[in-house]
Amino acid sequence: MQRYTLNDRNKHVEDFQVRDNLIATLKNRFTTYGYKQVRTKAFENYEMYSDITGTVQKDDMIKVIDTTGKVLVLRPDVTIPITRMMTAVNQANDVFSQRLFYVLDVFRQSQEMPNQKESTQAGVEFFGENTPEVDAEIMMLAVHTLKDLGFENFKIEIGHAGFFKELIQQAALSEQDLQQLQALIQSKNIADIELFLEGMPIEEELKRAIQSIPLLYGAPDQVIQQAEKIIRSTHMQHVLQNLIDVFALIKDYGVEEYVAMNLGLINNMNYYTGIIFQGFVDRIGQPVLMGGRYDHLGKQLDKEMPAIGFAFEVDLLIHAILEQGLAEAPNKLVDAVIYYTNEKQREALTTAVELRNKGYQVLSFRNDSSNRNPISSKSIINFEKEQNLFSNEQIKQTFSKADELVKLLQGHKEGF
Amino acid sequence: MQSITLALAKGRPAKSTIALLEKTDVRFGDFHEDSRKLVFFNNDRSIKLLFVKAVDVPTYVEKGAADIGIVGKDNILESQADVYELLDLKLGKCKFAVAGKEDYIPEKGQQLTIATKYPIIAQKHFEKKGEAIEIVKLNGSVELAPLIGLADLIVDIVETGNTLKENGLNVLEDIEPISTRLIVNKASFATKSVEVQQFISQLKSALE
Incomplete structure (x- = not known):
């Protein structure tokens, strides 16, 4: 027989409980902000992803060919199909604001991690409005959810796609130079940015402005002050005003301690159109959530539609709560175990069903059953020829009717 | 803290x-x-x-x-x-450089073979110049490759250039300071x- 390596992090029953609890926490919080759950297909049209500026590289997508020769792709991201859904629904009418969330697996391949092709994302998308209130609320939702999960030390970094984009337009760089500069700014490599700009035909003041972008990091009030010094157009002024407005709202939510400004956050600059943000928690090297405003995506799908959203990387979150000891201990106990003799079979089985109707977890075994491994439960119920006996750590008592038994179990639950 | x-x-x-x-x-x-x-x-x-x-x-x-x-x-x-x-x-402090034999003469239109410990850096450098190359990844004594015909050129770290000189190689081009x-x-x-x-x-x- 061929031996297969079990390549799955979630190989234990308990792991799934942790995952399920975590997802329930996320769903619950999303719901309290008025978000409704949706799902999208696992197989999608390849063209929908390849023709649109998104956040996934074409090489990273997993393609499949169906019997007609059509190329499909295993859902590499959820935002594009959800936006597609919304543009189709709203084609004829005005876009009403709409809040949607999803918990779905996404599929990507990369050379660096060949064994990790699927991961779960839990995300929200808000369509139809572009206001600082919406931006701040969605960031509050991110903070709120991280708090729900028990994280204490975490940070949401906020940047803006427009600030750097506007600045760099004035420098008129070639595509290749721009890419190199972007990489240097994303790594905050000030030493090499200076070297890079040295030979460029760019005026001194603009050079200094570009060089200061990576340093625009930290407490929002300070960063906003510093950023004001390098404003070079009315558009940049608007962008900064947008950030100021959003931050004022975040202050009113009372969560400014969890927020840092990072104007060097310029990843996927051609996809995002406004605020960009990402969240970090202790001891996890990668962002556990990423998101931003992507007003252009609707236009690429034939319907202008403002939108903002973010997604949690569920697998990273699970890793984080386990690492930080925040996961609830999975419950291995059942509420009650019933053992019965042959002549009491009918009574024992109907009692088991009655208890289950009331919501108790119950296992039942015949006395002579070969499977008499000790089952962990605090309450043991024995149906014997002469008597019915209930026992737990505190008491041992006989009973005759089911409702007496329920009382005994309740007593146990209330800590008799 | x-x-x-x-x-x-x-x-x-x-x-x-x-x-x-x-x-x-x-x-x-x-x-x-x-x-x-x-x-x-x-x-x-x-x-x-x-x-x-x-x-x-x-x-x-x-x-x-x-x-x-x-x-x-x-x-x-x-x-x-x-x-x-x-x-x-x-x-x-040192640098990445392209080096070859002292008597190396580039041939037009021929695909270069580069021996290196740093395939990504070599690839990127020649990509920038618009040249397609073939890479031989080695883990040491890279200087040997051009001498025995394993590669046309090497991409490696150069500090003083002494190792290159002793093996009859010259720096042809600097890539990046390190x-x-x-x-x-x-x-x-x-x-x-x-x-x-x-x-x-x-x-x-x-x-x-």
């Missing part, structure tokens, strides 16, 4: 970095060169020091196993790690901002 984890490349960069840190009063009491220990703490245990192979430092930092790494630019470039590169320590850099995990920069910034400014002042 949270403690920070520092990954240091074994070898020369480690020694000079530790000397630099001592200037800022960060001392690793039980550290000495011949020790086989891989983990050390400074006196007040606010810094945990990991000794790892230079090529692994960017990985440790990118994955968050270390908050801060100190390692040569060559390894950062080759790993393409997504990290912050915040400080040039100006130690271990020196020891300080890199930081992006999450640590957000969640341990105060500690990380303080460490960097200490190191900066020691450099001046």
